[in-house]
Amino acid sequence: MRCQKFVVLAISLVIAFNLPGLAQVAEQPVAIFHAFNQNYNDVRKFVCQLADRGYSHIQIAPAQKSNSSQEWWARYQPVDYDVIEGKGSQADLQQLIAQAHKCKIKVIADVVFNHTANLGGGDNFEDLTKFPGLTQNDFHSAPGNPGKKPCDINYSDGNRNSELNCWLGGLPDLKYTANVKKIQKAHLKKLLDLGIDGFRFDAAKHMPANVVKEYVDYINRESQGKTWNYLEVITDSDTRADDYKWIAAVTDFILYNSMKAAFTSSGDLRSLRVPTAIDDSRSITFGRNHDTIREINADAINPYDDASDSYLATAYVLARESGTPLILNWDNADAPYIKTGVKFRQIMRQRGKAGGNVKENVLAAVNSSTVLLMERGNEGFFVVNKAVGKFDIPMLDLTLTNIEGCYRELRNNFTVAVERRQNGKKFVTRWGTQNRGGMEVQGRDALYFIREPWQQCQIGR
Template structure:
């Protein structure tokens, strides 16, 4: 009787498992993604294991399909032939990179460009179709009665998404999702999966019909048995919201980006981030900046920072949060020392969450400042950022209404902070670096990450 009951329950469980919708079968959310922006696969292979030591779980590589032959970064986003791996390395180079990454427990995310093909001539009509193997003019959106001609320009403010889906991005020939196109693009996904790819970023996803993106994600999930982590580039505008696509997979959080840009720019107020305006999805890919927001490399940069160091501080905040999936540009990882610390902090918080620790994110009102933000991560850690040029220094800090209590160590500078409860029941910072001072002291333009340690650590430091 007991065996029959067990067999029945097992059978029901298997039916449920194999009939879950594609969006429910997802791999574990990354701790942090290193964006190896426009880097050769062979060069990435040399340092990928260092990323594992720093706390990264994933690395995102440049698009792998054969593309426009220009050496500019944007040419990698202009496909020519999905059947050939050629760009920042060969198929053999990519296979070796993936193998090296897997040795170090780093997973590899491929960038796929399925909305359009290359603009080789600079005009507003099709190229020589012999450059696009397997495709005909019927596989592209064209002007009515003029096959091969650009049909229209995109209007991001007309109250509907027709032009976003059917017009060309500039002069880039826009693909229809015919049976031929789907077959070719699914073959590209399969080729990458066979090479060992662990995730996909869908470029320009908001210009693709949601049902097509869903079909591709479902295909990936079936082929990988749900082991792949996917996300979609969805740049919000008047006509497109994250809700149009977040039901399929994680999306890029340009809503949070804009909120942070306002807060971290000179004259902005960090108190606006106590309840941040962001995409309502804890999986969303978050960033202080990415390659689409940098004026120096993109003439159409999206809401760029005037001072890049403001974006570094925003990245520090992104890494401190419990919510979101941080995407860290390779340049920024190299240029701001606290970003490396933030990645390690995030890794430790993930480990402590798995161990049952309280790591809930909460921006605290204990510091009431437009230029300083203090965030607790439950009682397992806390984060502070000072965007002002000058030092922030207060002699006393009351943390009674927080979860922070005990001994904490700052990861980069390796000093300890003690938070103790007094006889009146209130909690104060009684030690900030040395036993001779309490309160808080943070240098200008800096970010600090603290993790909880055994109380003995503060006694040893004394």
């Protein structure tokens, strides 16, 4: 019997350690603040405020020495992986990490391993001797012509060969030789030794999946499974999330496109009752990111015409149980309800751990193309109104929901009561004051409610 138990345990361990869903050992972030293109010393000054707001992680700009241009995209054009330079020195980065850890914030480093920099200015040729430690044999080049661009990427030719072997624009594409792997792993080790808690792999879909897996495995071994990693995978005709999500969490551009269609003026929020998204609760979700903003990116991916639509999509992302929200620093500053959404998400995480029902469910109780109502079990709820005008209904039947009791809106600090009547049905009997029930939401706004003791709703009665 003892031998049988040992065999069963051994088999269970083998299965567990080979399940894709268990590859991520570290706890999933509550929300990630993207300190997009910010200097490390500047980030250090406000990182503790992020902890107070509910953020668990902060993502910093790539650390390696890069193209010397001051444009944001230059950070994504590596020159020397052995040197930390650009948004701060190695000492600056170490001080930022120490301050973040003091405030219980974890730091995610952005790493760029698919390519190096375009230093010559042209898209078809690069002097490959400009990159310390790398040789011409470490790059994809045209046959017999080192430094010559070998081919252009075709995102819809039915295979992934060009995505993996051609240059991304004019950026020299790296081959994963023993030398390249040694240099890039040394960069990962340097960052881990400085205290980095996780990694974002830029342009991961342009790297072979087995190489990305090798790097993630290396990180997990060196950190003893304490890092949280994710991959930038922009889905297209040739690349699916399934190609990489077995390795680590990936960016959810499928959900982004669904939200973009729903939150624009002609869209219908009812399409998000069962959202089209990557089937992975870890996926990185966002209302927008630096790749989708037309003002800074000539090749922006499905950009919003009105940035405030993306803010409302971000509010929705923060309300959900599923996904890992990535919040752009600009948006955190510009939309007050986004800060509230981060705190709401933190509270829901805490209550879920304590055994509370925080299951995400978009409700049909409000049947509107411009208003979405989501419950988080009975612990909270969220409502967003994308219309310009106020949404105001005098009666709201919540009988078929988990919502019941007293709830407080986090940003405006008013209470809502949901009570069961003698006929067994539940209605909103108090919305802000005892004189009105139903629901009232101002135009272009998002509200987050958390359950409170019933006594809070009896004040003023």
